[in-house]
Amino acid sequence: MRTSLFQPARLLAAALVASLGLTSVAALAAPKDAENFVRERGAEAIAVLSKPGLTDQEYAREFVAFVDRSFDAPAMAQFALGVYWRQATEPQRAEFVKLYRDYFINTYSQRFRQFSGERFDVHGVRAVNATENLVQSRIVRPAPAQPINIEWHVREAAGQQRVVDLIIEGLRLGITLRDEFSAIVQQGGLDALFKALRDKNLTFNRGA
Amino acid sequence: MIVRLFFLGAAAFLTACASVPTDPVARAAYDEANDPLEPLNRAVFAFNMEVDRYVLEPVARGYRNTVPTGGRVAIRNFLHNLRAPVTFANDLLQGEVRRAAETSWDFVFNSTIGILGFFDVTGDDWEPHEEDLGQTLGAWGVKEGPYLVLPFHGPTNVRDTAGMFGDRTLDPFEHGIDNPEDTWFFTGRTVGGAVEARERTLDEFNDLRRTSLDFYVTARSLYRQARDNQIRNGAPAPFGDFNFE
Numbered sequence: 516m517r518t519s520l521f522q523p524a525r526l527l528a529a530a531l532v533a534s535l536g537l538t539s540v541a542a543l544a545a546p547k548d549a550e551n552f553v554r555e556r557g558a559e560a561i562a563v564l565s566k567p568g569l570t571d572q573e574y575a576r577e578f579v580a581f582v583d584r585s586f587d588a589p590a591m592a593q594f595a596l597g598v599y600w601r602q603a604t605e606p607q608r609a610e611f612v613k614l615y616r617d618y619f620i621n622t623y624s625q626r627f628r629q630f631s632g633e634r635f636d637v638h639g640v641r642a643v644n645a646t647e648n649l650v651q652s653r654i655v656r657p658a659p660a661q662p663i664n665i666e667w668h669v670r671e672a673a674g675q676q677r678v679v680d681l682i683i684e685g686l687r688l689g690i691t692l693r694d695e696f697s698a699i700v701q702q703g704g705l706d707a708l709f710k711a712l713r714d715k716n717l718t719f720n721r722g723a
Numbered sequence: 724m725i726v727r728l729f730f731l732g733a734a735a736f737l738t739a740c741a742s743v744p745t746d747p748v749a750r751a752a753y754d755e756a757n758d759p760l761e762p763l764n765r766a767v768f769a770f771n772m773e774v775d776r777y778v779l780e781p782v783a784r785g786y787r788n789t790v791p792t793g794g795r796v797a798i799r800n801f802l803h804n805l806r807a808p809v810t811f812a813n814d815l816l817q818g819e820v821r822r823a824a825e826t827s828w829d830f831v832f833n834s835t836i837g838i839l840g841f842f843d844v845t846g847d848d849w850e851p852h853e854e855d856l857g858q859t860l861g862a863w864g865v866k867e868g869p870y871l872v873l874p875f876h877g878p879t880n881v882r883d884t885a886g887m888f889g890d891r892t893l894d895p896f897e898h899g900i901d902n903p904e905d906t907w908f909f910t911g912r913t914v915g916g917a918v919e920a921r922e923r924t925l926d927e928f929n930d931l932r933r934t935s936l937d938f939y940v941t942a943r944s945l946y947r948q949a950r951d952n953q954i955r956n957g958a959p960a961p962f963g964d965f966n967f968e
Contacts (some may be wrong), residue, residue, distance in 0.1 A: 598748055598751070598752075599748075602748075621934075622934045625930075626930055626934075629926075641959065649959070658792070658796070659792050659795060659796045659799075684949075684952070685948065685949065685951075685952030685957065685960070686945055686948045686949060686952070687948065690944065690948060691941060691944045691945060691948070694755075694756070694940055694941075694943070694944035695935065695936055695937055695940045695941055695944065696936075697752050697755070697756075698752075698756065698937055698940040699936060699937060699940075700752075701744075701749055701752050701753075711936045711937075712936070715934075715936055
């Protein structure tokens with residue numbers, strides 16, 4: 516009886532069942548992983564904010580670290596540049612990713628710091644494909660403000676989950692930026708876009 | 724005189740058209756933007772921003788600072804309730820029987836027990852929604868047509884502008900408009916709606932204006948996305964759009 520398992524037919528069947536089981540487990544696990552990832556990062560973010568007596572500088576450092584371990588800035592940058600990514604040289608791409616990351620951090624750093632008294636609920640997920648998921652969340656604000664629905668587009672690469680886009684009330688950040696960047700590149704080329712981003716980043720740093 | 728005005732208008736319209744690029748990549752971006760009247764639209768947008776800066780935003784801020792939260796919620800409810808007949812008609816035109824029933828249920832109870840709609844007594848068994856003829860046309864598959872920015876009104880497109888005029892004929896609250904004694908009501912409704920909407924988004928709007936590289940393009944992109952989202956009644960966008968490879 517014991518050796519019967521090693522009969523070729525049984526072995527094959529067992530291997531098939533095991534591999535089917537494994538793939539279906541993997542396929543099922545991914546959305547749950549993405550959902551848990553967003554839930555954990557949400558809690559982490561709120562923990563950063565609620566640290567007492569955080570100076571502006573400490574807050575900025577914590578926020579940058581948080582963005583770098585939660586968001587895939589190169590992927591977001593590439594998406595936002597759209598067709599012009601293909602035309603850009605390697606050094607231009609590297610420069611753009613850096614400018615994009617700074618712009619993203621600057622934009623959301625202040626917006627996020629105003630966050631207080633809200634509750635962050637993660638309430639669902641839908642799979643886009645084997646590695647990408649959209650995680651549904653809601654920011655519940657004190658009345659009379661209405662809740663804000665945010666979807667997190669999360670992609671898994673090399674076992675790491677990272678946010679590649681946010682969809683706020685059906686409005687996609689990636690699309691909005693791509694439209695905006697495209698209009699500027701059309702007018703004055705990549706250099707004009709880089710200059711616009713650089714200038715904008717400077718106004719943020721001056722606290723404007 | 725009228726003929727001359729017409730030619731002046733036509734000339735202004737033609738010079739307002741952006742020149743169509745010949746390079747294929749530039750041409751694709753031009754088509755994607757859907758904004759052949761961009762120079763004219765930008766001028767109107769700049770005008771609207773001035774109106775906002777000197778009139779609408781200060782008034783909205785004053786409204787927030789003087790009217791307590793409960794009062795603002797009641798005014799929002801009232802304005803929302805006034806839109807119910809138009810929403811109901813468009814629910815039906817879209818074949819959304821369930822949503823039509825929700826709209827009429829809300830309208831009947833909020834208009835009566837809720838005292839002319841100032842109080843939302845029907846609770847939150849479902850999310851309140853609004854519909855307009857632009858959305859109905861979109862749901863029927865009518866294309867948006869070129870993007871437009873209207874003075875005082877803001878971003879729209881040809882389809883939604885046509886819808887806006889159509890909605891007025893559907894709206895029982897607009898039918899007294901020929902009676903001069905009633906005009907205060909319609910003016911109040913329009914102005915009140917603008918102030919209420921601006922107050923609700925004071926922080927978000929100003930934040931967006933501060934952070935965007937080209938606010939005109941941001942507004943254009945967001946308008947189109949928001950309308951697509953409303954036409955789908957908030958249903959998820961097709962997955963084909965989520966291509967990150």
